[in-house]
Amino acid sequence: MRPVWIALGAVTFLGACSSTGTSPVFTAIKSVVLPSKEDTAPTGPRVELTRERIVQNGLAMVRARIEGEEISNILSATSLNGGYVTYVSGFRQSITMLGTLVTATRGLGGDLLSVRHAPNDPVATLTKPADWPARITRDYRFPGTGPAGNVVTVSCDIAAAAPTSITIVEITYDVTPFTETCSGDGVSFTNTYLADRTGQIWQTRQWVGDKVGYLNLEVLEPFTAD
Amino acid sequence: MLRYVPLGFALFAAGVAHAQNASYGLNGATGLIDMPTAEVLPDGETAWSFTRTGTQFSSTLTFELLPNLETAVHFTTVDQWIGGVPLYDSSLDLKYRIFEENGAFPSLAIGFRDFLSNGAFSSEYIVASKNVGAGVTLTGGLGWGRLGSYNPVAAPFGPRAPSTSTGIDFDQFFKGDAALFGGIEWDTPLRGLSLKAEYSSDAYTGEQAYSGFAPQSPFNFGIDYAPVSGVSLGAYYNYGTDFGIRLTLSGNPNRPIVPPDLGMGPVPVNPRPAGYSTDGSWTASQLARDSVIAALVPVFEAEGIVIEEATITPDSINLYVQNTQMPLTTKMIGRIARTLSVAMPPSIEYFRVTPVSGGLATTTVEIRRTDLEAQVERPNAGPESWQTTRFTDAPDTLGEDAWKRDAYPDFSWSLSPQFPISFATGGAAASLDLVLNASANYRISRGFSLTGSLSQVLYSSSGAAPGLTLDRLTADYVFKLAPSTYGRVSAGFLDAGYAGVDTEVLWKPTNQNWGLGLELSAVQRRTAGDMFGFDSYQSVTGFGSLYWDTGFYGLEAQVDVGRYLAGDVGTTLSLSRRFDNGWEVSGYMSLTDMPFGTYGPGNFSKGVSVTIPLRWTMPFETRSTTGISLSNTNGAGGARLDIGNRLYPALRDYDVLDFNETWGAYWQ
Numbered sequence: 001m002r003p004v005w006i007a008l009g010a011v012t013f014l015g016a017c018s019s020t021g022t023s024p025v026f027t028a029i030k031s032v033v034l035p036s037k038e039d040t041a042p043t044g045p046r047v048e049l050t051r052e053r054i055v056q057n058g059l060a061m062v063r064a065r066i067e068g069e070e071i072s073n074i075l076s077a078t079s080l081n082g083g084y085v086t087y088v089s090g091f092r093q094s095i096t097m098l099g100t101l102v103t104a105t106r107g108l109g110g111d112l113l114s115v116r117h118a119p120n121d122p123v124a125t126l127t128k129p130a131d132w133p134a135r136i137t138r139d140y141r142f143p144g145t146g147p148a149g150n151v152v153t154v155s156c157d158i159a160a161a162a163p164t165s166i167t168i169v170e171i172t173y174d175v176t177p178f179t180e181t182c183s184g185d186g187v188s189f190t191n192t193y194l195a196d197r198t199g200q201i202w203q204t205r206q207w208v209g210d211k212v213g214y215l216n217l218e219v220l221e222p223f224t225a226d
Numbered sequence: 227m228l229r230y231v232p233l234g235f236a237l238f239a240a241g242v243a244h245a246q247n248a249s250y251g252l253n254g255a256t257g258l259i260d261m262p263t264a265e266v267l268p269d270g271e272t273a274w275s276f277t278r279t280g281t282q283f284s285s286t287l288t289f290e291l292l293p294n295l296e297t298a299v300h301f302t303t304v305d306q307w308i309g310g311v312p313l314y315d316s317s318l319d320l321k322y323r324i325f326e327e328n329g330a331f332p333s334l335a336i337g338f339r340d341f342l343s344n345g346a347f348s349s350e351y352i353v354a355s356k357n358v359g360a361g362v363t364l365t366g367g368l369g370w371g372r373l374g375s376y377n378p379v380a381a382p383f384g385p386r387a388p389s390t391s392t393g394i395d396f397d398q399f400f401k402g403d404a405a406l407f408g409g410i411e412w413d414t415p416l417r418g419l420s421l422k423a424e425y426s427s428d429a430y431t432g433e434q435a436y437s438g439f440a441p442q443s444p445f446n447f448g449i450d451y452a453p454v455s456g457v458s459l460g461a462y463y464n465y466g467t468d469f470g471i472r473l474t475l476s477g478n479p480n481r482p483i484v485p486p487d488l489g490m491g492p493v494p495v496n497p498r499p500a501g502y503s504t505d506g507s508w509t510a511s512q513l514a515r516d517s518v519i520a521a522l523v524p525v526f527e528a529e530g531i532v533i534e535e536a537t538i539t540p541d542s543i544n545l546y547v548q549n550t551q552m553p554l555t556t557k558m559i560g561r562i563a564r565t566l567s568v569a570m571p572p573s574i575e576y577f578r579v580t581p582v583s584g585g586l587a588t589t590t591v592e593i594r595r596t597d598l599e600a601q602v603e604r605p606n607a608g609p610e611s612w613q614t615t616r617f618t619d620a621p622d623t624l625g626e627d628a629w630k631r632d633a634y635p636d637f638s639w640s641l642s643p644q645f646p647i648s649f650a651t652g653g654a655a656a657s658l659d660l661v662l663n664a665s666a667n668y669r670i671s672r673g674f675s676l677t678g679s680l681s682q683v684l685y686s687s688s689g690a691a692p693g694l695t696l697d698r699l700t701a702d703y704v705f706k707l708a709p710s711t712y713g714r715v716s717a718g719f720l721d722a723g724y725a726g727v728d729t730e731v732l733w734k735p736t737n738q739n740w741g742l743g744l745e746l747s748a749v750q751r752r753t754a755g756d757m758f759g760f761d762s763y764q765s766v767t768g769f770g771s772l773y774w775d776t777g778f779y780g781l782e783a784q785v786d787v788g789r790y791l792a793g794d795v796g797t798t799l800s801l802s803r804r805f806d807n808g809w810e811v812s813g814y815m816s817l818t819d820m821p822f823g824t825y826g827p828g829n830f831s832k833g834v835s836v837t838i839p840l841r842w843t844m845p846f847e848t849r850s851t852t853g854i855s856l857s858n859t860n861g862a863g864g865a866r867l868d869i870g871n872r873l874y875p876a877l878r879d880y881d882v883l884d885f886n887e888t889w890g891a892y893w894q
Contacts, residue, residue: 079494084603092490096603104603106491111894116605139605143487145780145806147612147889211486 051170060223062087064095066108067214077223085223099124100201102208102215110211113141113149126199129176132158142209154184166194166203168218173202249411249420249450250474252277252462254286255298255319258409258424259446259462263365264335264355266296266323272811272836273476280468281305281433287834289811291803292779294323299813299834306437316832318342332356349373350400361413369407370400375429376444378403418452442466479809487894493564497599502572506540519629525565531558534582534672536629542576544624546587553808553839555581555879557891563593580620581880584871585673585704586712587620588880589736612889617882619709619736639666660685673704696757697722702871710735712873721868724749732873736881743771743874747867765791767867773874775883780804792862794818806888808839816864831864
């Protein structure tokens with residue numbers, strides 16, 4: 001089993017910094033750089049996630065799990081760059097998303113550097129189910145020799161299934177399941193998306209590279225520009 | 227003496243990696259038993275084999291130097307050779323796969339054994355292999371030289387001169403008798419188990435003549451078993467009279483044992499708000515500048531980054547940093563830039579980061595903050611950031627007014643067990659030793675340090691008396707003569723054999739993929755067994771060196787020309803392939819004007835080594851490495867000082883070409 005969402009280094013990181021936390025600059029850095037005590041190394045019983053807690057948090061949040069692993073983790077939106085939202089866990093592992101398209105991962109055991117999407121990509125841009133295209137293309141970029149790294153270009157066929165409903169932390173959504181079958185450059189994978197009538201995807205399974213495989217994501221609180 | 231130093235556990239760790247099951251022959255290269263196949267290893271695959279037969283013992287490093295090009299370096303001891311004494315032979319094999327198996331067509335390869343000399347094992351071959359289904363692979367080929375010595379069918383390209391073992395003789399390739407060989411391998415349904423049988427075209431002429439060895443049959447049979455991927459065992463019944471065994475450990479730099487990139491991710495970057503202040507007047511205050519830097523110190527230290535020097539101007543911050551943890555410097559640079567984008571007031575537009583290696587400032591990397599904010603998370607961030615980043619040779623220091631790390635003198639030490647293996651050479655028995663190595667470094671300033679290293683043999687299977695060896699006790703000063711010119715002076719006990727003074731200058735502009743070095747030393751030989759004793763032998767040695775990073779599949783070449791310790795004059799050619807993650811497989815050969823008769827075994831020095839980064843095996847960031855090296859150093863010819871802190875190895879990871887190759891890590 002692949003060890004993921006590890007706490008490795010977090011204790012050292014905190015320890016090294018805890019003795020010099022008085023400078024304003026340091027405090028400013030720490031608020032962004034360092035995970036808060038509540039986010040790291042749980043010492044008590046696991047706190048049950050409720051809708052009330054999500055709302056109180058006030059941040060866009062996702063729950064993520066690497067397929068094949070038992071433990072999921074909650075990541076909160078931390079930065080916004082040109083529409084790309086980076087969600088960070090308590091152990092500073094991160095997932096970056098454009099819309100609901102995972103465009104980057106860090107620290108999970110095989111980084112996805114970036115993703116180039118087509119203008120009509122319904123996962124990256126909010127698109128009503130009726131308007132989802134039948135076919136799209138994407139470029140996935142992974143670490144490799146040179147600044148460009150290894151680029152994997154895939155073509156994906158999208159198909160819808162019968163509407164259903166799902167419940168995510170006390171809220172039930174009526175969704176249309178979409179299956180996206182992709183192949184190209186020696187890889188093939190199948191992503192799934194559950195989108196409501198506005199096109200908001202609430203649950204998804206996405207391929208993020210050979211090393212990590214699939215990420216299962218639930219959108220607990222979607223990112224909004226405001 | 228042929229030996230491994232140091233034998234860490236990394237190769238074993240490499241062995242348990244999920245390597246593909248290549249089929250190794252009894253000589254450690256891909257093949258049937260004694261005969262080759264057209265199979266080659268996956269690119270970068272590295273395997274170390276130990277084999278024993280009734281007539282010889284050998285250790286082989288097999289490495290896929292380039293796709294389809296397999297190299298194998300053998301260090302072989304034949305128990306009885308001319309005059310009944312052992313033959314110690316080191317040899318290089320090359321095999322190139324011309325065609326990969328495709329449909330009805332078999333794979334086809336051409337190969338050369340003992341490529342560098344017309345010696346005891348010299349042979350050439352053309353071989354084809356075809357998988358015919360049900361796990362069965364058939365192989366057939368035509369061999370020359372030693373592989374054409376049993377039941378030859380013709381000599382299509384004329385006669386072959388007698389073997390001389392004195393050098394490369396291209397004229398003899400594919401000359402002389404040619405003989406057919408072939409075999410079958412069945413990859414059984416039992417996972418990891420395969421069976422082999424072959425018809426050998428090797429008459430074992432030398433063994434018959436010198437040791438009374440009498441093969442009864444040209445047919446050999448074998449069982450290969452891979453209990454886990456990367457570990458292969460073989461047992462063979464050969465010549466109708468003899469048994470042989472083989473152990474192979476293998477790994478591949480492209481298949482790390484632990485997932486890469488596991489751990490903490492980088493700091494998320496948020497762009498500065500619109501209309502941010504560009505007022506940098508706060509930097510006029512020394513107190514403000516020092517406070518900012520002091521706040522950065524623990525943040526960076528948490529990721530193993532040590533700030534050596536720093537300056538802040540109204541629009542820039544300049545940092546000289548040591549990377550103690552991250553295997554890739556570009557990753558460190560990216561993480562520093564991200565952290566600075568969070569920490570620095572908006573007026574700071576330029577981040578200049580200069581990695582310090584071995585006390586020397588290397589290349590200054592200038593990142594424009596506006597570019598960073600515009601590129602982060604975007605699809606083309608890698609190539610675009612490379613285009614907008616500037617690289618220049620760094621001055622030795624940021625100046626007298628710079629903030630400087632208040633940490634000198636700095637003392638560090640290490641204690642590590644080693645397990646050297648000595649081969650049966652020169653009449654000595656093979657032995658496995660347990661050696662404890664203690665090293666200490668007392669750094670008085672960034673460029674000036676004292677270093678000592680002691681080894682204590684705790685146990686020797688050969689019964690050799692335990693002894694304490696002073697491997698090194700030196701005062702070292704490193705400096706920059708100019709932004710692209712580095713210097714070093716070392717004095718003291720330079721290595722286990724010599725003491726004296728060693729000086730070096732290296733010219734290596736960061737934007738250039740080659741450099742020139744000059745090294746001069748005056749030394750006196752130390753007395754074996756006496757830690758501080760000397761004998762009367764003195765020597766002056768000097769070398770001019772050319773370093774060339776080819777940029778092709780990570781291949782780097784080095785040519786040294788000069789005067790060696792024994793006074794012989796000659797050349798050393800070194801070639802290495804370095805992978806982005808730090809794996810390195812390298813080899814060298816030296817040829818001097820010393821007559822072959824007095825040179826020592828092999829007539830010229832040669833050696834190979836494998837360096838494995840521990841990050842490849844460990845789930846945390848570390849720059850530590852381990853590895854294995856093997857060389858023949860019996861003779862005096864081609865001997866050089868074993869200097870532990872030569873300039874180029876300390877600096878080669880810090881030029882533009884190396885940064886280019888690993889730039890993907892900048893965003894990691």
